[in-house]
Amino acid sequence: MHIVETKIEGVVIIEPDVYSDERGYFFESFSQREFEEKVCKTVFVQDNESLSGYGVVRGLHFQRPPYEQAKLVRVVKGKVLDVAVDIRKDSPTYGKHISIELSEENKRQIFIPRGFAHGYAVLAGETIFQYKCDNYYAPDYEDAILWNDPKLGIDWCLPFEDIILSEKDRRNPPF
Numbered sequence: 096m097h098i099v100e101t102k103i104e105g106v107v108i109i110e111p112d113v114y115s116d117e118r119g120y121f122f123e124s125f126s127q128r129e130f131e132e133k134v135c136k137t138v139f140v141q142d143n144e145s146l147s148g149y150g151v152v153r154g155l156h157f158q159r160p161p162y163e164q165a166k167l168v169r170v171v172k173g174k175v176l177d178v179a180v181d182i183r184k185d186s187p188t189y190g191k192h193i194s195i196e197l198s199e200e201n202k203r204q205i206f207i208p209r210g211f212a213h214g215y216a217v218l219a220g221e222t223i224f225q226y227k228c229d230n231y232y233a234p235d236y237e238d239a240i241l242w243n244d245p246k247l248g249i250d251w252c253l254p255f256e257d258i259i260l261s262e263k264d265r266r267n268p269p270f
């Protein structure tokens with residue numbers, strides 16, 4: 096697997112080695128050993144999967160301490176624009192975000208450390224999204240930021256009229 100650093104410290108893109116032949120393809124979607132060697136020591140304790148249709152935007156979500164979550168994210172089917180906003184108060188990139196296209200074609204993954212708000216926009220129909228978390232779901236510690244707060248300046252790469260949000264995400268507070 097190949098690691099690509101990003102402009103935000105701690106956020107990395109992972110490109111797996113994909114072996115294709117006449118049967119299809121094979122790749123290691125996660126190796127604890129390689130992840131620890133090339134990215135950082137992290138113990139993932141929960142795997143999540145969601146299905147969404149074109150136009151769905153989920154986010155921007157995070158959990159407050161002591162239930163912050165690092166996430167290792169990938170798309171099994173379809174395509175998303177994945178967004179991570181740095182909310183580490185002492186970070187030189189506080190308030191800045193990174194956005195990257197993850198798809199069944201490019202098979203890229205993104206590792207988002209603790210201290211980020213996370214969201215994604217679904218750019219294709221029937222998209223299956225999977226992610227590993229290094230801390231358990233803690234509903235009492237859930238928090239969120241309004242997806243389209245102008246202060247964040249995120250281009251979600253979707254026409255406004257196509258965007259589908261949960262009732263909850265429509266009411267998130269600004270940054």
Ligand SMILES: Cc1cn([C@H]2C[C@H](O)[C@@H](COP(=O)(O)OP(=O)(O)O[C@H]3O[C@@H](C)C(=O)[C@@H](O)[C@H]3O)O2)c(=O)[nH]c1=O
Pocket residue numbers: 143145153154155156157213214215232261
């Ligand atoms: C996140 C989560 C939700 N749930 C339940 C609660 C609720 O009834 C249902 C749907 O939850 P939500 O509407 O919060 O799902 P969703 O909007 O997909 O939330 C996710 O969004 C992305 C962007 C993230 O980064 C994740 O951490 C998570 O916050 O699933 C769990 O049981 N475990 C979990 O870990």
